[in-house]
Amino acid sequence: MIKIAIDVMGGDFAPLEIVKGTLLALNKNKEIHVVLYGNQKLITPLIEKTPFFGNNQITIKHTPYFLRSADKNIRDQLKATPNASLFLALEAAKQDEVQGVVSAGATQTLVLASHLILKKMPLMQRIAIAPMFNSFDNRTRILLDAGANTELKPQHLHTFANYATIIAKEILEIPNPQIKLLNIGTEPTKGRALELETYQLLSQDSNLNFGGNEEPQNLLTTSADILLSDGFTANIALKTYEGTMLNFMNHFKTILTKNLIKKMATKTLFQKPLQQLKNQLDPRQIGGAMLLGLNKIVIKAHGSSQAYAFCQAILQAQKLIKAQVNQKIAHSLESAKNKETQSKQASTKNTAPKTSETTKESQQSL
Amino acid sequence: MIKIAIDVMGGDFAPLEIVKGTLLALNKNKEIHVVLYGNQKLITPLIEKTPFFGNNQITIKHTPYFLRSADKNIRDQLKATPNASLFLALEAAKQDEVQGVVSAGATQTLVLASHLILKKMPLMQRIAIAPMFNSFDNRTRILLDAGANTELKPQHLHTFANYATIIAKEILEIPNPQIKLLNIGTEPTKGRALELETYQLLSQDSNLNFGGNEEPQNLLTTSADILLSDGFTANIALKTYEGTMLNFMNHFKTILTKNLIKKMATKTLFQKPLQQLKNQLDPRQIGGAMLLGLNKIVIKAHGSSQAYAFCQAILQAQKLIKAQVNQKIAHSLESAKNKETQSKQASTKNTAPKTSETTKESQQSL
Numbered sequence: 001m002i003k004i005a006i007d008v009m010g011g012d013f014a015p016l017e018i019v020k021g022t023l024l025a026l027n028k029n030k031e032i033h034v035v036l037y038g039n040q041k042l043i044t045p046l047i048e049k050t051p052f053f054g055n056n057q058i059t060i061k062h063t064p065y066f067l068r069s070a071d072k073n074i075r076d077q078l079k080a081t082p083n084a085s086l087f088l089a090l091e092a093a094k095q096d097e098v099q100g101v102v103s104a105g106a107t108q109t110l111v112l113a114s115h116l117i118l119k120k121m122p123l124m125q126r127i128a129i130a131p132m133f134n135s136f137d138n139r140t141r142i143l144l145d146a147g148a149n150t151e152l153k154p155q156h157l158h159t160f161a162n163y164a165t166i167i168a169k170e171i172l173e174i175p176n177p178q179i180k181l182l183n184i185g186t187e188p189t190k191g192r193a194l195e196l197e198t199y200q201l202l203s204q205d206s207n208l209n210f211g212g213n214e215e216p217q218n219l220l221t222t223s224a225d226i227l228l229s230d231g232f233t234a235n236i237a238l239k240t241y242e243g244t245m246l247n248f249m250n251h252f253k254t255i256l257t258k259n260l261i262k263k264m265a266t267k268t269l270f271q272k273p274l275q276q277l278k279n280q281l282d283p284r285q286i287g288g289a290m291l292l293g294l295n296k297i298v299i300k301a302h303g304s305s306q307a308y309a310f311c312q313a314i315l316q317a318q319k320l321i322k323a324q325v326n327q328k329i330a331h332s333l334e335s336a337k338n339k340e341t342q343s344k345q346a347s348t349k350n351t352a353p354k355t356s357e358t359t360k361e362s363q364q365s366l
Numbered sequence: 367m368i369k370i371a372i373d374v375m376g377g378d379f380a381p382l383e384i385v386k387g388t389l390l391a392l393n394k395n396k397e398i399h400v401v402l403y404g405n406q407k408l409i410t411p412l413i414e415k416t417p418f419f420g421n422n423q424i425t426i427k428h429t430p431y432f433l434r435s436a437d438k439n440i441r442d443q444l445k446a447t448p449n450a451s452l453f454l455a456l457e458a459a460k461q462d463e464v465q466g467v468v469s470a471g472a473t474q475t476l477v478l479a480s481h482l483i484l485k486k487m488p489l490m491q492r493i494a495i496a497p498m499f500n501s502f503d504n505r506t507r508i509l510l511d512a513g514a515n516t517e518l519k520p521q522h523l524h525t526f527a528n529y530a531t532i533i534a535k536e537i538l539e540i541p542n543p544q545i546k547l548l549n550i551g552t553e554p555t556k557g558r559a560l561e562l563e564t565y566q567l568l569s570q571d572s573n574l575n576f577g578g579n580e581e582p583q584n585l586l587t588t589s590a591d592i593l594l595s596d597g598f599t600a601n602i603a604l605k606t607y608e609g610t611m612l613n614f615m616n617h618f619k620t621i622l623t624k625n626l627i628k629k630m631a632t633k634t635l636f637q638k639p640l641q642q643l644k645n646q647l648d649p650r651q652i653g654g655a656m657l658l659g660l661n662k663i664v665i666k667a668h669g670s671s672q673a674y675a676f677c678q679a680i681l682q683a684q685k686l687i688k689a690q691v692n693q694k695i696a697h698s699l700e701s702a703k704n705k706e707t708q709s710k711q712a713s714t715k716n717t718a719p720k721t722s723e724t725t726k727e728s729q730q731s732l
Contacts, residue, residue: 151558184602184605191598215605216606217609217612220613232557233598233599236550236603237602237606239583240583241610243586244585244610245610247502248614251502255639269627
């Protein structure tokens with residue numbers, strides 16, 4: 001049994017689509033048990049009116065409190081309403097009552113609340129938001145960090161690269177996933193100090209299949225399975241992509257349906273392939289964004305998730321939990337640290353003692 | 367008479383389209399005199415076979431040398447082949463033989479060569495690449511810095527904001543151009559330290575019509591006339607936009623022309639509006655990118671410029687020269703400096719003497 005906590009009250013279409021999506025996931029995978037956090041008076045009727053027979057897969061934990069999208073200061077909110085649905089779901093994960101959490105609430109709220117309640121994994125300096133995105137070529141790719149950290153160091157990106165490689169192996173089932181660094185040019189000398197140093201770190205790591213820099217015009221066609229960048233840059237690229245896509249779709253639609261004849265011709269000839277293209281590129285079709293680096297699996301479903309999208313996010317959480325991704329990552333971080341310690345000891349033996357430089361990263365920048 | 371130097375040998379379609387575009391510009395504007403730098407044996411036949419009667423508008427300065435796109439180290443190139451067409455064009459501007467330079471050669475080459483030969487304006491700490499871009503709403507906007515500086519300080523962006531405001535007034539003829547800061551969110555607290563500090567500087571400057579932050583999904587629909595960002599971020603946004611646009615166009619084309627019936631229907635019903643849309647968004651239709659902050663006007667025409675696009679770039683240079691943009695900017699920088707000095711003196715009188723912090727920016731990061 002895989003136990004997942006659901007924040008029933010988060011998202012634009014909560015609680016209706018969240019509950020429907022949850023039941024869909026339970027019907028698809030009998031191994032999942034969900035704990036629903038939210039208003040029981042709203043949840044129970046929704047469950048009762050849906051054809052569903054696996055009632056032993058559901059526990060409802062009633063709370064009348066939930067976070068509103070305008071709630072900005074999460075530290076204050078946590079003190080004021082510790083019983084908000086999202087906080088309770090994360091607390092359950094912290095207490096090992098569940099193995100993961102899925103929410104369609106606001107991204108920054110989820111990131112900060114997860115950080116405060118669940119904490120980072122030992123040896124993990126930062127957490128990352130890692131959405132998966134679909135493309136014209138029907139391949140699914142991972143982009144990180146999509147916005148958890150506006151400023152990152154090369155070492156952080158290096159850790160994220162290793163982390164995402166494990167995810168791509170386990171979830172996308174790619175034996176040797178290729179990783180590329182999002183940059184303004186392909187040469188190793190392109191970019192800021194961050195890109196130059198990260199490029200060196202990634203090329204020297206034999207555990208990674210590093211493919212060099214990738215320019216953002218190839219976001220949708222890159223050979224890479226994983227695209228790596230800091231949270232500010234990746235967020236700029238993602239939002240530019242989304243805005244351009246939406247603008248184009250709308251303008252093409254206007255052209256294709258300008259009058260009755262055009263409307264009819266479009267419907268007859270092009271409706272099906274255009275709808276296919278739209279679905280193919282809809283990020284909601286493939287699950288949510290993973291929050292990487294926390295002590296439990298946390299999935300951020302899209303805010304506009306309807307039932308199918310939310311179901312996909314739950315199935316994604318189930319996959320990550322079943323594949324023991326967090327344990328594998330903890331192990332990988334541990335080995336990396338041991339290797340580093342060994343090489344430091346070796347170099348201390350071989351050379352004259354040096355003043356060692358240590359850097360402290362006590363606070364996640366959010 | 368406005369004298370403009372043309373690097374005839376730069377660009378994917380040089381020298382043919384460059385010469386054709388130049389003649390087009392001369393036919394449109396009799397006030398322009400061009401000095402063509404390049405291989406006379408190639409240039410003369412191209413001029414002779416084009417219907418054109420304003421021969422007193424043209425001077426040819428022969429040189430067999432030109433830069434190849436693979437030429438990376440511009441300092442070395444400048445020593446090795448000081449007679450390359452681009453170097454001679456910039457040198458002519460330096461010697462006041464011409465008032466501006468237009469080239470369709472590689473961007474970074476042009477930026478660095480301009481920087482080495484023409485030098486920055488006094489009081490200008492960095493130079494910026496400022497392309498204009500068209501949008502669905504038929505408005506032309508300025509984006510800067512589109513790639514000259516991968517790392518910038520808030521003070522640099524503040525100077526660019528003032529600079530671009532003058533350009534928008536003179537060239538786009540907008541009386542009170544609005545400027546926005548490209549960012550991952552609209553709140554003043556969003557972004558990196560760079561965005562937070564720049565936001566404060568811009569909001570405190572009464573000479574600017576600052577409209578706050580703009581998210582990149584609104585790149586094509588923003589209320590702003592000027593979008594401001596560092597060279598890395600703006601380049602990421604631009605390239606993401608270009609890649610997405612191209613990918614979509616290609617995929618829609620495939621769908622619309624899949625078989626003979628669809629091809630015929632598309633041709634009959636949609637060809638004209640689709641072509642219009644394509645032209646409307648083609649950045650080459652509106653001129654080149656301005657290199658801001660140099661002692662002379664320099665325009666970077668698109669590398670893939672054909673005659674019309676190159677003609678537009680020349681007309682843009684003519685406009686900037688005629689409007690005495692550089693003089694106006696020098697004046698504005700001077701006033702800003704005086705104001706700063708006065709307020710420093712005032713505060714020195716009013717308060718106890720402090721150790722003053724000075725920062726030196728002797729080197730353009732390229």
